Amino acid sequence: MGAVTFLRAAPATFQTDVAAVISKAGCNLGTCHGNATGKGGFKMSLRGGDLDYDYAALVLDQFGRRVNVLAPDDSLLLQKATQAVAHEGGKRFAKDSWEYRTLREWIAGGAKRAAPGAPTLVKLEVTPREQFLIEPASSVAVKATAKFSDGSVRDVTDIACYEVVNVAVADVSTTGRVTRKESGETAVLVRFLHLQEPVRLAFVPARPGFKWAGAPPQNFVDEHVFAKLQTLRMNPSALASDEVFLRRAYLDLLGILPTAEEAKRFVEAAGNRTPNSKPGTQNSKLSHRAALIDELLERPEFADFWALKWADLLRVEEKTLDAKGMQDFHRWLRASLASGKPMDQFARELIASRGSTYSNPEANFYRANRTPVIRAEAAAQVFLGTRLQCAQCHNHPFDRWTQDDYYDWAALFARVDYKIIENKRRDTNDKHEFIGEQIVYLARKGSVTNPRTEKAAEPRFLGVAKPDFEKQDELEALATWMTAPANPLFARAQVNRIWFHLMGRGIVDPIDDFRATNPASHPALLDALTKEFVQSGFSLRHVIRAIVNSRAYQTASEPNDTNAADELNYARAPLRRLTAEQMFDTLHQVAGVSAEFKGFPTGTRAAELPGARIEGRRGKRTQMSPDVFLTMFGKPPRLLTCECERSPDTSLGQAFFMLSGPAVNELLTRSDNRVGALLDSGKPNRAVVEELYWTALTRPPSATELTKTVAHIERAKDRRAGVEDVLWGLVNAKEFVLRR
Secondary structure (H helix, E strand, C coil): CCCCCCCCCCCCHHHHHHHHHHHHHCCCCCCCCCCCCCECCCCCHHCCCHHHHHHHHHHHHHHHHHCCCCCHHCCHHHHHHHHCCCCCCCCCCCCCCCHHHHHHHHCCCCCCCCCCCCEEEEEEEEEEEEEECCCCEEEECCCCEECCCCCCCCCCCCEEEEEECCCEEECCCCCCCCEEECEEEEEEEEEEEEEEEEEEEEEEECCCCCCCCCCCCHHHHHHHHHHHHHHCCCCCECCCCCCHHHHHHHHHHHCCCCCHHHHHHHHHCCCCCCCCCCCHHHHHHHHHHHHHHHHHHHCHHHHHHHHHHHHHHHHCCCHHHHHHHHHHHHHHHHHHHHHCCCHHHHHHHHHHEECCCCCCCHHHHHHHHCCCCHHHHHHHHHHHCCCCCHHHHCCCCCCCCHHHHHHHHHHCCCCEEEECCCCCCCCEEEEEECCCEEEEEEEECCCCCCCCCCEEECCCCCCCCCCCCCCCCHHHHHHHHHHCCCHHHHHHHHHHHHHHHHHHCCCCCCCCCCCCCCCCHHHHHHHHHHHHHCCCCCCCHHHHHHHHHHHHHHEECCCCCCCCCEEECCCCCEEEEECCCHHHHHHHHHHHHCCCCCCCCCCCCCCHCCCCCCCCCCCCCCCCCHHHHHHCCCCCCCCCCCHCCCCCCCHHHHHHHHHHCCHHHHHHHHHCCCCHHHHHCCCCCCHHHHHHHHHCCCCCCHHHHHHHHHHHHHCCCHHHHHHHHHHHHHHHHHHHHHHH
16 A cells, blocks of 8 residues: 555544544455444444444443553454454554554544544545546546545545446556456446545547547437447447337337338338438438337327336235226326326325225325335335435445435335225235225324334435425325426436336436446436426426437447447447237237237237236146246236346246247147238238238348248148248247347
């Protein structure tokens, strides 16, 4: 370690100097004494989140053996850290180090907690906040400056703590020197005492002779995405073909494929003259695509598909809500989206809801979240993009929220109660199952106990002083505060979620984990989308329209020589497996077979189903069961308030299910399916193959594909079997299974 620049005019203090040494030595990390159960009988707060607790543990516990004010060098705190006596954590610093001198000075001075009026840390500044290092540049020195309540400023670069988020990209020294390992981006978290700040770094390949080849921006989305790509010396992929764009837009907005007729009509018209430019140019294509986007946003399937996303988040499932409550809640969600209800109003109605879970379906939000802490965590995560769970047991180690913040927030929901009109649950031992109407209301009293203070928490919004509840009750006041245009948390969280669903990755990722130590990949873009969302009156369709009309959304998935390794900057469209509902619905659509779900009209799509399961928890599940299919492809059980519950992963089980599973085989071999209709139409094999390609892949077959597939059908002993083989091959192709 180099010369320490942390200069003090006053004697060492516990709250600043000692706490800094303990953090720098790693003693209060989760792998050491900051563990929930401590280590070796000695427990400290995680990352120094509770200095009162830490002081008591160091000075008062073990009869004061850890510090010896009469003989400081005999203190266990010093002997263990220098390994003068056995220490499982190894040697943390040497006897001639600044750490040792600081701790010894504090102990010799009486090991006091804090002098009256001692300055406290109020701000941590780091430089640079963001930097792009183009080869051959390979390292950068991060500087940390602490500002205290008495106005003093100290350079704490050498004694701050540093962590690299993406360890494959860079290393960081104990004094803040970040060194490149490979090209890429990473954040470096700088921590001093209770404050943390991120530094965003990008190590950019030299790419000699690089020239920007991107087309002009289509809108503000492109301006921000392209600006960063140019800085990274990275070109976006070319514009996706009309066929690929059409398929992508249908899947992303409606959850289904275009019909063969819709696809042919769109592609054939794509080169027609538009007011923007000459026929066949990219501007003409973009104008043609914009008209399609407007059309798709008004189709009923849009509300079906986006209600599905909210049903996942709001835990619309039968066990807790019962069948009627589940259906009523889902119907309310879909109607809200179909009508274009502003998303701030949508959120307010949910947060302030009460009354019958049947006649006021939005009250099912509270029926699904049964305790104050579960309600608090769900509301923060869904509507504010904030994960509070870590603050339940201790101050959040990576965010600003304290344990007091957590319980004060939970206290807002403490008076929510239920009047159970009846409960006809089938399993009397299952306290989580409810069948029957419930009334959600605010009780006269209700409180949440803060385990740190052992007192009732005071209802308070996140990050603000105690609100005034004279004109509104807790839920009404919360709904108003949460969705106010001046409160950026709600709008930022919602546009980030929309961006994730369309672009495959959030600007902040994970999408519901907004915090200073998880910085946005494109902060200016996030700000611009937030502003657009608020100014549009919190319109879901408006934000979707802006994103889908951008070139960034419409790029091809095929990489070029500058963006092949990029996963963060939207230089090309990501490949994603179709969701469970998309896979189920498109298979039936391509096979020309109407799906059948128990209790629902024939032709109901999986995306229209209100709950997590069709047969119910006790229904018989076979390989032919829709539940088995949907679960196999990642449909969530809706037990968590998190996008992460839906699995996007691929597996061997899915591959076998598609290749040889009875459900897919039954769709392909039914006499009344698309194969049968095509054969009955009298069309020649060439026309049959073309129809199947347009239906399954939204494109015509290439000359080679057409020749080979027609030849296969003609060689087959049975024509129908040959056509079934072609369709089987199409639905098992990557081009079908992936959204690209």
